[in-house]
Amino acid sequence: MTIATEEIYNSFYSEDPTKTLYPGHSYTANPLGCAAALASLELLAQNEPIYTQMEQWHHQQRTELAHKYPQLTKLRVTGTIAAIDINNHDKAGYLNNVGRKIGHQAIAHGVLLHQFGNVLIYCHRTGLPQPN
Incomplete structure (x- = not known):
């Protein structure tokens, strides 16, 4: 804010x-x-065991995404926060509009993402399906 x-x-x-x-x-x-x-x-x-489990789940998802979508780079996870950079061959940074486009699509599917240009940030929230 x-x-x-x-x-x-x-x-x-x-x-x-x-x-x-x-x-x-x-x-x-x-x-x-x-x-x-x-x-x-x-x-x-x-609640360390819960957050550790969520971090492991994010790492697993990150690995699967990296293999499926090579344009996703710098995949990183800390606790319940995951972030990825999208390489769409435009200049990286706040003025790249790919994050905004993906953010609008994500909202249409009920997913809230924080985007800064070509960087997407996702926070695992309570109330969402929890990892096993």
């Missing part, structure tokens, strides 16, 4: 992606993000 005055908000409000105010991540020392991180670490410590 980014908080700004109406004037600043309006200066970034545009369909032009070069005018986008890309938000900082929760790991950029934001106090709210830090509080959420500490709560997450506490939950991780309390």
Whole structure:
């Protein structure tokens, strides 16, 4: 989340992606993000076997995807978060629109993805089918 005055908000409000105010991540020392991180670490410590199982499941999915779709690169997993880069031969980075296109398709199928240009980030959420 980014908080700004109406004037600043309006200066970034545009369909032009070069005018986008890309938000900082929760790991950029934001106090709210830090509080959420500490709560997450506490939950991780309390439920380590579940998160370990989810991480193993993500690694398995990552391996299967890499073999099936060679354009997926830099597949990485930490805990319940998985991220992939999509090599569509366009410039990598925030201005690559492949993530947005895939994000719209994912939403149509009930999957929420966080996308930054050619990078897709998926967080395994409770309520979704759990790995065996």
